[in-house]
Amino acid sequence: MSEDELCLRSACELAGLLRRREVSAREVLRAHLARIDAVNPKVNAIVTVAREHAHRAAHAADQAIMSGAPLGPLHGLPVAHKDLTETKGIRTTYGSPARAEYVPDFDSIVVERLTSAGAVTVGKTNTPEWGTGSQTFNPLFGATRNPYDLSKTVGGSSGGAAAALAARLVPIADGTDMGGSLRNPASFCNVVGLRPSLGRVPMWPAADPLFTLGVAGPMARTAADVALLMRVLAEPDPRSPLSHHVPASRFADPLDRDFAGTSVAWSVDLGGLPVDERVLRAMAPGRQVLSELGCRVTDRNPDLTGAEDAFRTWRAWYYALSLGPLYREHPEWFGDSAAWNIEAGWQVTGEDLARAQKRRIALYHRMREFLDTHEFLVTLVSPVPPFDVELPYPPEVAGVESESYLDWMRSCYWISATGLPAASVPCGFTDDGLPVGLQIVGRPGDDFGVLQLAHAFETATGTGSLVPAIPDDPADSHRSRP
Secondary structure (H helix, E strand, C coil), rough: CCHHHHCCCHHHHHHHHHHCCCCCCHHHHHHHHHHHHHHHHHHHCCCCCCCCHHHHHHHHHHHHHHHHHCCCCCCCCCCEEECCEECEEECCCCCCHCCCCCCCCCCHHHHHEEEHHEEEEEEEEEHHHHCCCCCCEECEEECCCCCCEEEEECCCCCHHHHHHCCCCCCCCEEEEEEECHHHHHHHCCCCCCEEECCCCCCCCCCCCCCCCCCCCEEECCCHHHHHHHHHHCCCCCCCCCCCCCCCCCCCCCCCCCCCCEEEEEEEECCCCCCCCHHHHHHHHHHHHHHHHCCEEEECCCCCCCCHHHHHHHHHHHHHHHHHHHHHHCCCHCCCCCHHHHHHHHCCCCCCHHHHHHHHHHHHHHHHHHHHHHHHHHEEEECCCCCCCCCCCCCCCECCCEEECCCHHHHHHHHHHHHCCEEEEEEEEECCCEEEEEEEEEEECCCCCHHHHHHHHHHHHHHHHHCCCCCCCCCCCCCCCCC
């Protein structure tokens, strides 16, 4: 099997090849490192390549295979970690000059889990400064470019992870999501990103382990590969007090399911958000696909009143908590967006938090009742397709001017405020070949059900299998077409 063929295989396929000894972990690693050397300079997805570390890990993985030792679910699979996620002995910058040379002496829970399951760390993926915003650029490494069109953004803040997957640099990756950071880049890069239920994936370290807007989660090219990652990531951990005591083995069950008669609420704009016509056209066939799967699809919008206030208030509070002390000491280390969030957090009062929490509680119960009637909500991920990589955010959406860098992300962060599991799955392409995803939102705790519907949808469409054609020069970017 050629190196190119290895890089095109899914994580589940590679795991099977490795277990059957049809390929070695070192061969898989060499193929992906060669791909990184050839393609990463064009997309800037992986900002730190841990070459020596990866070779040692792959060698150890092969020794374990040959000795007959017990193998983890991810044994020998190359993985890249988001540059917000601490990696022992490997530079972790958070996209900030303040941490340009920081090398942790510990692994985060996510990295612990992945590497303990046999994954081989190859490096760190790009992220905006402190993970702020859904456009991946920072003063240390610059912008990450979309493999489907190098002149466009990959979204963010897990944008480097999404680009690395789309460009076939790695088969699996991790990320985080507060306002859409796993879903927006997955949509922009034609891959699958799951925002798990609150506590489903333990988080540590964290400025506040009881904070309920931010989550860690998986990203891959298929729903089955995401489920493979969840088998490893979803075990409870006492360092994360919100973590679920639900067996992660559930994610080892088959994703195949008969959706005949399943009630699905279809919403193109979540009740009135401005949406680019190109996105609407690319989404439209998705409704028919769901019907052909047997779902009973109803046009219905959830009542997301209060989501805006709840999300923005608690997000600002968290920025003040987590980054406020460093910002007071070194404001020159912070870009405009991070500084704006911190300063907004300093203005939050106890009365603000009480109001926001009341609205969030009411929002949760309305969504819970909505999903009693409809098992899933299927809606847009992003109101715009991938936009110019030189722009910090879209200046307008469907003629409505953006007042801040957050405005265009409402279709994701309103869902974040509900605490429900949500996945972005490839849906289609704009007329000029830019990826567009669908967001599948499930009932409380039903992460597995979300992945089942994502799996059925991607199997029916085949959209996620389109490999981007990546030119040498962004000016010559040729958009791949379905």
